[in-house]
Amino acid sequence: MKISVSQYAKSLFESLSGKTEKEVKVVLKKFVAILGRNRDLNKAEGTMEIFSALWNAEHGELPAELLSARELGPTARETVINYLKEKTGAKKIMIKEEIDRKLLGGFVLKYESKVLDGSLKASLEELKKELIG
Amino acid sequence: MSTTKDFIIDQLKSEISGFKAEISEKSVGKVLKVSDGIALVSGLSEVMMSEILQFKTEKGDVAGVALNLEENQVGSIILGDFTAIKEGDEVHSTKRILEVPVGEAVIGRVLNPLGEPLDGKGKVETNKFYPVEKIAPGVITRESVKQPVQTGIKAIDAMVPIGRGQRELIIGDRQIGKTAIAIDAIINQKGQNMKCIYVGIGQKESKVANIVAKLEEAGAMDYTTIVLAGASMPASLLYIAPYAGCAMAEYFLDKGEDVLIVYDDLSKHAVSYREISLLLRRPPGREAYPGDVFYLHSRLLERACKLNKDFGGGSITALPIIETQAGDVSAYIPTNVISITDGQIYLESDLFYQGQRPAVNAGLSVSRVGSSAQIKAMKKVAGKMRLEAAQYRELAAFAQFGSDLDEDTKRKLERGKRLYEIFKQGQYQPLSVAKQVLIYYTLVNGFMDNVPVEKVSEFEAGLYKQADLNDTVLKMIIEKKELDAEIEAGLKKLIEDYKATVDYLIK
Numbered sequence: 001m002k003i004s005v006s007q008y009a010k011s012l013f014e015s016l017s018g019k020t021e022k023e024v025k026v027v028l029k030k031f032v033a034i035l036g037r038n039r040d041l042n043k044a045e046g047t048m049e050i051f052s053a054l055w056n057a058e059h060g061e062l063p064a065e066l067l068s069a070r071e072l073g074p075t076a077r078e079t080v081i082n083y084l085k086e087k088t089g090a091k092k093i094m095i096k097e098e099i100d101r102k103l104l105g106g107f108v109l110k111y112e113s114k115v116l117d118g119s120l121k122a123s124l125e126e127l128k129k130e131l132i133g
Numbered sequence: 134m135s136t137t138k139d140f141i142i143d144q145l146k147s148e149i150s151g152f153k154a155e156i157s158e159k160s161v162g163k164v165l166k167v168s169d170g171i172a173l174v175s176g177l178s179e180v181m182m183s184e185i186l187q188f189k190t191e192k193g194d195v196a197g198v199a200l201n202l203e204e205n206q207v208g209s210i211i212l213g214d215f216t217a218i219k220e221g222d223e224v225h226s227t228k229r230i231l232e233v234p235v236g237e238a239v240i241g242r243v244l245n246p247l248g249e250p251l252d253g254k255g256k257v258e259t260n261k262f263y264p265v266e267k268i269a270p271g272v273i274t275r276e277s278v279k280q281p282v283q284t285g286i287k288a289i290d291a292m293v294p295i296g297r298g299q300r301e302l303i304i305g306d307r308q309i310g311k312t313a314i315a316i317d318a319i320i321n322q323k324g325q326n327m328k329c330i331y332v333g334i335g336q337k338e339s340k341v342a343n344i345v346a347k348l349e350e351a352g353a354m355d356y357t358t359i360v361l362a363g364a365s366m367p368a369s370l371l372y373i374a375p376y377a378g379c380a381m382a383e384y385f386l387d388k389g390e391d392v393l394i395v396y397d398d399l400s401k402h403a404v405s406y407r408e409i410s411l412l413l414r415r416p417p418g419r420e421a422y423p424g425d426v427f428y429l430h431s432r433l434l435e436r437a438c439k440l441n442k443d444f445g446g447g448s449i450t451a452l453p454i455i456e457t458q459a460g461d462v463s464a465y466i467p468t469n470v471i472s473i474t475d476g477q478i479y480l481e482s483d484l485f486y487q488g489q490r491p492a493v494n495a496g497l498s499v500s501r502v503g504s505s506a507q508i509k510a511m512k513k514v515a516g517k518m519r520l521e522a523a524q525y526r527e528l529a530a531f532a533q534f535g536s537d538l539d540e541d542t543k544r545k546l547e548r549g550k551r552l553y554e555i556f557k558q559g560q561y562q563p564l565s566v567a568k569q570v571l572i573y574y575t576l577v578n579g580f581m582d583n584v585p586v587e588k589v590s591e592f593e594a595g596l597y598k599q600a601d602l603n604d605t606v607l608k609m610i611i612e613k614k615e616l617d618a619e620i621e622a623g624l625k626k627l628i629e630d631y632k633a634t635v636d637y638l639i640k
Contacts, residue, residue: 006204112176112178113160113161113162113175113176113177113178114158114159114160114161114178115158115159115160115161116156116157116158116159117156117159118156127149131148
């Protein structure tokens with residue numbers, strides 16, 4: 001039977017939970033050996049992706065992307081982080097910031113499969129739609 | 134001028150100050166893969182089944198519908214130009230189930246399955262929308278079929294009568310008049326309190342253009358809508374076309390009106406659904422159709438119904454069409470649809486090429502519920518017509534072997550020949566029910582036995598002309614709907630008067 005990427009990731013995650021750093025190294029070595037034996041090394045990348053998602057869910061970590069027209073100050077960043085914590089119940093927000101001049105003003109927040117578009121560009125487009133129809 | 138300019142600017146200012154850009158969270162996804170009319174999308178965590186998706190492409194928005202909800206991805210069909218969509222494009226969910234515009238505004242229009250105009254008459258002006266997929270009305274809302282749908286085709290109204298709320302399949306090979314029957318039925322609905330919807334699925338645009346022209350000529354577009362998913366449109370549009378047409382019909386049903394809907398044809402619909410299913414990697418079954426191809430048609434045809442008084446008393450009569458290959462009714466899709474519908478009109482290519490048009494096969498055509506919807510006068514004259522017609526075919530085949538026949542058989546053969554002559558009817562020439570009663574009355578009571586077979590059509594035409602000149606009897610039939618002594622006397626007199634004027638009777 002073929003083992004799917006998510007099955008690999010799940011078993012890796014379970015076998016790693018509660019292990020010390022030394023034990024982790026042993027487990028990882030064995031895991032790679034299993035992948036090799038099953039000729040599934042090409043699934044390693046997908047496994048890592050799902051593994052990180054499982055890890056994030058377990059530890060309450062949430063990756064998010066924040067686009068803004070200008071560099072944000074610490075209070076603005078804090079507001080965004082608090083908003084996300086409240087909304088998703090995550091303990092730690094891993095925010096990745098980027099500057100995009102095309103937004104003109106405001107910000108765009110992306111997390112999970114959601115987008116919160118508070119940019120000036122989007123509101124102008126909305127206004128255009130409203131006025132012209 | 135300055136006052137108007139100031140006014141405009143003031144208005145604009147107040148509009149802008151009143152405008153509040155709302156920031157709301159949107160569920161988005163990314164296109165992983167695009168193939169013929171199908172897109173795989175990641176993300177979109179809260180998307181619903183058959184929800185409208187917006188693909189944000191460089192050439193503008195393209196609509197799609199979510200069809201496969203999987204663990205990490207969503208399979209969707211694309212309702213538009215799928216060549217514009219690229220891998221990595223953003224996809225927004227809209228929180229709206231697929232719906233079409235409905236209402237009086239769709240009447241007389243030619244629309245695509247999304248309710249967009251194909252006739253160049255501009256957008257459909259309506260604010261009412263109905264979901265394309267809907268669960269059919271349940272048991273308590275229904276009642277049995279009791280009112281007739283007059284198709285105006287002699288062979289059908291006599292042998293396989295159709296009632297309002299019935300589902301009658303029209304089945305046969307290509308090019309032997311399946312669509313013609315449906316179009317004649319639509320034309321004959323003039324003044325009968327019926328709305329008609331013709332759904333063309335995978336039809337040639339030239340054929341539909343002809344149909345529209347014919348319907349306009351006959352004045353039938355005043356109560357008819359045409360929903361067209363042409364042969365060049367993607368399979369996704371072909372797939373939703375009958376459901377969209379049915380949604381438009383349901384608007385009138387909810388208003389308590391009667392609707393006749395033609396699905397032309399469901400074999401192509403099944404083929405387009407097979408294409409979508411295979412592209413979505415659903416497992417193929419018999420003839421490569423997916424496992425739910427029965428449900429595909431049963432959920433559509435179940436939406437045809439006759440509602441009882443408490444629920445408005447409206448009805449949807451469905452005339453699905455199936456094209457067979459070389460008369461094979463035991464293929465997968467024909468057997469499915471035969472078992473779903475309340476009877477079928479079976480057209481035979483042999484009959485068609487013998488000149489018997491419409492080529493209705495009396496033996497294989499049935500109507501399981503329609504006879505209770507026939508008017509009494511028709512039931513009286515045409516009650517055993519189907520049996521007689523079927524017996525005649527058998528006898529005629531048998532009688533070819535020998536000429537020694539007893540009197541009874543000879544009489545049956547002669548009667549049968551004339552009956553089949555009467556069944557012949559030109560296209561776009563539907564006949565009123567009163568005239569049908571008249572001609573069958575003439576035949577059944579032996580008034581036609583001394584009319585030579587080759588003169589039957591001439592006799593028939595002349596008789597109608599005579600009846601038009603003095604139409605009190607015909608009016609009485611329509612009013613009373615049954616044959617009492619007075620009407621019978623009137624009919625007899627009419628026929629005998631006419632027979633006195635012709636010179637070709639057999640002495």
